[in-house]
Amino acid sequence: MKILKESGERKTLNQSDQNEFINSIQSSFKNTSYNFDTLKINVDLSSWIDTHKILKKDFNLSFFNWLSAVDWDNEVKTGDAPKEPVTPSFEILSCLSQTNSNNLVISSTVISKENAEIESLVDVFAGANWHEREAYEMFGINFLNHPNLTKLYLPDDYEGNPLLKSFELISREVKPWPGDVDVEGMPEDSIVVEEKGS
Amino acid sequence: MSQTMDPNNMPILSEASVSVEIETEDMTLNIGPQHPSTHGVLRLVAKVNGEKISSVEPVLGYMHRGYEKLAEVRTYPQVTTLVNRIDWVSGFANEIPFIAGAEKLMEIEVPERAQYIRLILTEMARISSHFVFNGAFPLEIGALTPIFLAMEDRERVLDLLESVTGGRFHPNFNRIGGVKPVAGAGPTTKKDIQDLPAGFYHDTKVAMEKVLKAVDTFEDLIGGNEVFQARTKKVGVLTKEVAEEYGVSGPILRASGVEFDLRKQSDYLPYDKFDFEIPIGENGDCFDRWSVRTSEMRESAKIILQAIEDMPSGPIQAKVPKVIKVPKGQTYVRAENPKGEMGYYIISEGGLGPYRLKIRTASFSNISILPIMLEGALLPDLIAIMGSLDFVLGDVDR
Amino acid sequence: MSFSSELLIKVLVVLATAPVMALGLTLLEVKGSAWMQRRPGPLHVGLRGFIFPLATAAKYFQKETIIPKDVDEPVFKWAPAWVIAAVVGLFTIIPLSPTLVVRDLELGVFFLLAISSISTIGVLTAGWSSANKFSLMGGLRAAGQLIAYELPLILSVVGVVIQAETMSTVGIVEKQIEFGFPFVIAGQGIAFIIFMIAATAEMMRTPFDMPIGESELTMGFMTEYSGIRFLIFYISEYINLFVMCAIASTLFLGGYHIPLLPTEWVNFYGPLVLIGKTFILAFLLIAVRWSFPRFREDQLQTLAWKVLIPVSLLNIMVTAIMKVVF
Numbered sequence: 025m026k027i028l029k030e031s032g033e034r035k036t037l038n039q040s041d042q043n044e045f046i047n048s049i050q051s052s053f054k055n056t057s058y059n060f061d062t063l064k065i066n067v068d069l070s071s072w073i074d075t076h077k078i079l080k081k082d083f084n085l086s087f088f089n090w091l092s093a094v095d096w097d098n099e100v101k102t103g104d105a106p107k108e109p110v111t112p113s114f115e116i117l118s119c120l121s122q123t124n125s126n127n128l129v130i131s132s133t134v135i136s137k138e139n140a141e142i143e144s145l146v147d148v149f150a151g152a153n154w155h156e157r158e159a160y161e162m163f164g165i166n167f168l169n170h171p172n173l174t175k176l177y178l179p180d181d182y183e184g185n186p187l188l189k190s191f192e193l194i195s196r197e198v199k200p201w202p203g204d205v206d207v208e209g210m211p212e213d214s215i216v217v218e219e220k221g222s
Numbered sequence: 223m224s225q226t227m228d229p230n231n232m233p234i235l236s237e238a239s240v241s242v243e244i245e246t247e248d249m250t251l252n253i254g255p256q257h258p259s260t261h262g263v264l265r266l267v268a269k270v271n272g273e274k275i276s277s278v279e280p281v282l283g284y285m286h287r288g289y290e291k292l293a294e295v296r297t298y299p300q301v302t303t304l305v306n307r308i309d310w311v312s313g314f315a316n317e318i319p320f321i322a323g324a325e326k327l328m329e330i331e332v333p334e335r336a337q338y339i340r341l342i343l344t345e346m347a348r349i350s351s352h353f354v355f356n357g358a359f360p361l362e363i364g365a366l367t368p369i370f371l372a373m374e375d376r377e378r379v380l381d382l383l384e385s386v387t388g389g390r391f392h393p394n395f396n397r398i399g400g401v402k403p404v405a406g407a408g409p410t411t412k413k414d415i416q417d418l419p420a421g422f423y424h425d426t427k428v429a430m431e432k433v434l435k436a437v438d439t440f441e442d443l444i445g446g447n448e449v450f451q452a453r454t455k456k457v458g459v460l461t462k463e464v465a466e467e468y469g470v471s472g473p474i475l476r477a478s479g480v481e482f483d484l485r486k487q488s489d490y491l492p493y494d495k496f497d498f499e500i501p502i503g504e505n506g507d508c509f510d511r512w513s514v515r516t517s518e519m520r521e522s523a524k525i526i527l528q529a530i531e532d533m534p535s536g537p538i539q540a541k542v543p544k545v546i547k548v549p550k551g552q553t554y555v556r557a558e559n560p561k562g563e564m565g566y567y568i569i570s571e572g573g574l575g576p577y578r579l580k581i582r583t584a585s586f587s588n589i590s591i592l593p594i595m596l597e598g599a600l601l602p603d604l605i606a607i608m609g610s611l612d613f614v615l616g617d618v619d620r
Numbered sequence: 621m622s623f624s625s626e627l628l629i630k631v632l633v634v635l636a637t638a639p640v641m642a643l644g645l646t647l648l649e650v651k652g653s654a655w656m657q658r659r660p661g662p663l664h665v666g667l668r669g670f671i672f673p674l675a676t677a678a679k680y681f682q683k684e685t686i687i688p689k690d691v692d693e694p695v696f697k698w699a700p701a702w703v704i705a706a707v708v709g710l711f712t713i714i715p716l717s718p719t720l721v722v723r724d725l726e727l728g729v730f731f732l733l734a735i736s737s738i739s740t741i742g743v744l745t746a747g748w749s750s751a752n753k754f755s756l757m758g759g760l761r762a763a764g765q766l767i768a769y770e771l772p773l774i775l776s777v778v779g780v781v782i783q784a785e786t787m788s789t790v791g792i793v794e795k796q797i798e799f800g801f802p803f804v805i806a807g808q809g810i811a812f813i814i815f816m817i818a819a820t821a822e823m824m825r826t827p828f829d830m831p832i833g834e835s836e837l838t839m840g841f842m843t844e845y846s847g848i849r850f851l852i853f854y855i856s857e858y859i860n861l862f863v864m865c866a867i868a869s870t871l872f873l874g875g876y877h878i879p880l881l882p883t884e885w886v887n888f889y890g891p892l893v894l895i896g897k898t899f900i901l902a903f904l905l906i907a908v909r910w911s912f913p914r915f916r917e918d919q920l921q922t923l924a925w926k927v928l929i930p931v932s933l934l935n936i937m938v939t940a941i942m943k944v945v946f
Contacts (some may be wrong), residue, residue, distance in 0.1 A: 040313070049355065059553070060326050060327055060550060060551050060552070060553035061326065061488055061553065061555075062554045064552070085417055086466045086467070087466045087471075087563070088465075088466070088467055088468065088469045088587075089563070089582060089587075090565075090567075090582040090587075091467065092567070092580045094577075095578075102291070102295050103294035103295050103573070103575060104571065104573035104574065104575065104577070105571075106382065106571040106577065107550075107571060107572055115581070117532050117567065119554060119565075119567070119582070122479050123466055123482040124477070124481070124482065125390065125487060126487040126488045127506060128554065128556075130567070138579045140559045145501060146419070148466055150467050150468060150470035151467050151469045151587065151590060153552075153590065154586070154590045162290075169404055176282055176283065177282055177283030177286040177619060178283060178286070186288060187290060187291055189594060191291075192293065193292075193295055233736075249753060251753050251757075253751075256833050257838065258834055258838060259835045259836065273917055273918075275759075311848060318870055360913055361835065362835045363913045363914065364827065364829065364833070364835065364913040364914030365826075365828055365836070365911070365912060365913035365914075366653075366657075366826075366910060367656060367657050367910050367911060368655075370657035370658060371657070371658065374658060443911075447911070447912065447913065449827050449912045449913045449914070449915060450913050452915065452919055453913055453914075453915070453916060453919075454914075500923075550832075600829070600916060600917070600918065601757070602833070602836055602914075602916045602917060603916070604836075605835055605836050
């Protein structure tokens with residue numbers, strides 16, 4: 025076993041390198057955004073697979089991080105609803121990254137709730153298998169051409185898709201959560217810290 | 223019958239004449255959910271031919287607690303309590319990326335001292351997690367002594383964690399904007415708040431010296447053992463390409479020769495101030511995975527010793543509003559946890575709690591390679607490979 | 621004294637000695653492991669840990685004997701008996717002194733090897749009748765292992781037999797006294813090492829405990845056993861440890877004899893000397909058990925067939941040549 029000698033200075037997180045990467049992504053894809061250090065590409069449903077192929081091949085994003093979905097809806101049974109009106113839809117998110125830098129891309133596409141199906145990514149990234157199975161059972165999204173689209177966590181006879189916003193958290197209905205207020209309370213003003221160590 | 227032989231029949235004839243072996247049906251062996259080596263409640267449905275495994279299908283969900291759903295009905299400070307319990311062996315480290323994500327969305331600058339405290343405790347969590355691995359992995363391949371030594375040494379680190387946070391496994395110590403301003407010792411009035419207990423630096427120094435000594439012992443007792451080497455070297459080889467495609471991260475990825483550690487690449491905690499090395503494996507086998515983790519303990523101890531040397535003074539909590547509301551936005555923040563990359567994709571709609579929280583856990587991706595790695599392996603290798611992946615079921619099922 | 625009354629007394633003495641020795645070795649194992657692993661419990665609990673083996677035995681007596689529904693009941697019930705019968709039977713040929721021996725058989729060594737392989741039947745039937753896949757695999761592993769290690773065990777003893785020119789255990793010890801050195805120094809050192817390795821495998825102790833392999837096969841062929849039947853397996857493991865170490869000290873370490881002690885008093889110090897030697901050897905095996913992981917099944921077979929058997933054959937050859945030359 026060898027040990028990577030690297031004293032003190034960080035290898036990457038070179039701001040110019042990262043900017044270069046973001047610029048190259050933004051020039052290759054039309055609909056991108058960069059907020060809160062997170063680079064996001066909005067992809068058409070039809071080019072979902074191709075985009076991932078391009079990202080893997082041309083941008084060296086070979087590390088498959090995760091895939092998941094979001095249920096966008098104003099009528100929610102759990103949690104808070106979005107403040108602005110949104111079109112009811114599923115947003116599919118996938119995250120790819122590089123293994124020699126901190127570069128990371130979130131790809132996103134929107135599918136309708138009535139026709140909730142999308143091509144499976146398993147042929148591009150084999151690691152998408154379990155992530156897609158999870159999205160399938162949690163949201164009811166159908167991944168086409170998936171080799172083994174069965175439930176991952178839930179029992180086979182489980183009904184419903186728990187992560188849908190329309191899925192009630194029954195325990196909450198039976199016994200409301202008492203902790204709407206933060207019990208502890210934040211300390212007032214600034215905190216004076218005294219050096220007490222040895 | 224015609225004179226010429228039907229060519230379609232020929233392969234059948236030749237096959238029949240060749241296969242003189244008795245064909246036996248594969249036996250289905252159900253390993254788990256209650257089995258000593260599945261780290262809790264993982265179930266493997268293995269098809270075995272004698273000792274040889276022909277296929278494995280992991281069955282998950284025996285510990286699925288639905289944290290992603292539960293997070294939707296909780297406020298941001300409450301979510302910290304949940305995420306503690308994802309990977310309970312290193313509970314503290316789970317809080318960091320979530321809190322960092324919320325801070326990023328709220329655009330809060332965290333005081334340096336709080337960052338240092340977080341860093342020290344994260345590294346302690348890493349050491350304690352790797353101690354568990356150093357005990358459990360040899361236990362699984364039949365050596366019973368290391369776990370007793372590892373647990374005894376881990377206790378020192380947990381005592382330190384407890385003295386600061388009050389919790390050994392689930393500290394729930396991070397607050398948005400800093401760390402929990404409660405004394406571990408001494409007066410708890412608001413005028414005189416102590417963030418680290420008295421004597422913490424000294425105790426840490428002593429404990430870290432002991433950790434360094436323990437690592438030497440393990441490298442001698444475990445790594446130097448011929449039977450251990452025979453059981454782990456060239457067993458369960460994982461190539462770089464497969465690891466990347468499946469999102470395998472952390473020490474497993476580094477054992478396969480990928481120089482990727484978010485502590486060096488990312489800036490979620492001030493790791494750039496310290497001098498430490500990233501151990502890299504060459505062969506990607508079980509021995510390298512053990513070796514990388516064990517060397518990592520030494521590096522973590524080094525980081526802690528440096529951090530307590532130049533610990534800055536100052537506040538431990540940034541100014542935050544009384545009721546924490548995170549503005550609308552989406553961000554993905556990830557951190558190098560003991561088990562690998564852990565990240566939270568937070569979608570905030572400006573409410574008290576996240577609209578959607580995607581939790582990316584290391585063990586989930588790490589064990590998704592089990593079916594590939596175990597194909598054609600021997601049954602005892604299954605145990606060795608599973609042990610070397612060092613997963614926690616809470617981290618798999620969430 | 622008539623033959624039958626003498627036999628009765630001898631059988632009773634053996635039946636009393638065997639469990640006591642097993643308890644002693646359990647204590648040694650618990651204390652040794654606690655010492656090696658810095659475990660406080662067995663060193664302090666209950667009269668400094670000394671009543672621990674008794675407490676363990678009492679615990680198993682209290683437990684309900686569970687017989688699963690699908691097991692082959694008579695076979696399942698009798699399997700522990702095969703194992704314990706085989707190991708207790710070996711007491712016959714262990715000489716505590718030239719006269720203190722149940723029976724000094726002409727073919728003592730042959731008897732040892734024949735009887736010790738009976739336990740294979742017990743282990744195999746236990747695994748087979750349990751109606752449990754883990755038990756079955758454990759039983760098959762045990763059978764493969766016991767057969768593979770029977771050979772080096774026999775072959776390593778052949779060297780001793782050639783050198784001693786007798787198969788009687790008393791005869792072998794007398795030969796060593798006559799020779800002035802125990803056989804482990806006088807020519808059979810390699811055979812001793814092979815014997816100890818093969819004996820460890822026969823006893824299914826770490827690093828050769830794959831038939832039990834609690835992290836792989838839960839408890840191997842013993843998985844479905846509980847209560848007193850499990851206790852019988854447990855005790856027979858320690859009786860076996862005692863017997864194997866006693867035989868090793870008889871064949872290689874001069875048995876009941878210790879130099880410079882008057883041979884007229886051998887009936888008094890003989891038993892103590894043999895038990896002392898046995899416990900030293902047993903402690904060696906205990907130390908090995910707590911420091912090593914277990915081998916893999918194929919590595920175990922490789923070790924037996926490719927290393928131990930050729931080396932012991934070579935040992936026989938060299939011994940025979942030396943015998944002819946000198």
